[in-house]
Amino acid sequence: MTPGLPPGVIVITGPTASGKGTLAFELARRLDGEIISLDSMKVYRELDIGTAKPSPERRAQVRYHLIDILEPHESFSTGEYLPLLARAIEDVAARGKLPIVAGGTALYLKGFLCGLQAGPRADWEIRNRLLEEARGSGPEPMHARLQALDPGAAAKIHPRDTRRIVRALEVLESTGRPISKDWAWGAAPVPPAGLRVFGLEWDRAELHARIHVRLENMARAGLFEEAERLRLRSPPLSRSAAQTIGYKEIWEGFDKKLSRDEILEALRQRTRRFAKSQLTWFRKMPIEWLAMGGDPGAGDLVDQLVERLGR
Structure with missing residues (x-):
């Protein structure tokens, strides 16, 4: 559990491509907030397109935290992230702004809500x-x-x-000792006082369609070129940075002489599996789900969320 939170902290989460970033941005503009990233890959500099970082235009309008704080060759863990998250929330609140924690790294969210259970050290x-x-x-x-x-x-x-x-x-x-012994979940925890956790919930087919569009947009924006540049980087990506979905699939596809379309299809399948895994984690957390569908306007979503918050 997370003690001592300032009042009014909001978390926006959900699977990849669900629209978390847009909703967080519009909410921050409406309620004078700042966004604290809950994403294990956006912490890395140079990993831009593949991690779907907010655009320079958005970052000029709203202040973001815990993005671009590490070099790609540096390792990073949940245990290192959580104290940074706590300090960022305190900093934002101390300046009279609304802390909006946004992202989809389920282990970060679990650690934030429940505390971190340290596993055995790596051998x-x-x-x-x-x-x-x-x-x-x-x-x-x-x-x-x-x-x-x-x-x-x-x-x-x-x-x-x-x-x-x-x-x-x-x-x-x-x-x-089986690692599954450390994975037992009890009842879903109650969010700490002052914290509201919202998730964006899509029909599976609609979410898959959004994933496909997002990957096509990433490819047009230079995802393949970014992956190739990172592959040649010295020093190379750390083990944690190399887990970013997209780069590994592109590298393997290049090695196998696959076409870009074939690589994109493999990436679509991998991303759909990842979204399913995220939802499995999220279903065990105290999340207030916002039903999504069609092409919801950002303003309408913000109105819905503001109404729930009673603001």
Whole structure:
């Protein structure tokens, strides 16, 4: 739980491409607020198109926090993010502005609401060995092994999610304890006093259509060129920065001599899976859902939210 929040803190969350950024921007303009990013990839400089950062025009009108605070080769964790979030909220409130926390990193939101449960430290010797195994055999055989050793974790991890499969096997090997033991959820927590958490809820087909349009717009804006530039960067991207959806798929597609259309289709599939994973996390949190549909105007959404807030 998050103690000592100033009154009136608002969180806007939801799956990728749901419109969080636009709603947060319009709400900040209406209510004299500032936006604090709840996104594990927007913290990195140079990762611009692939992370859908707010445009320079928006950043000139509304103040943003926790964007572009790290170099791409630096590692970053939830444990490092949460104190920065707390300080940003205090700073915004102390200047008489409304803190609007906006983004879709579910682990950040869980840590903000419930506190952070620290897992075992990384064992890089074991992890690197498992990663090498995954590069050779692919993730599916390792997922089958996880199914036999920790079925609770295997049930929650996609068979092709190499990073999470490796982490689960690493924890099991280094500690002898299934990682799923640390994933038990009780009843949904009650938001701290002074905090309202809103989520944008779309019909699945409409959300998928929005994802497709967003990726096409990113491609036109230079996503492929940005990915190639980052691939050649020295020093290279950190492990955490390299998890950004889009870059890895583009790099692998280039290596396989795939066309841009083929790479975009793989990226669409990956992004749809990611949105489904986000929603699985969010459903266990105390979120007030705003039903979305069609082409809602930003002003109408702000009116709806302001009415709920009683402002």
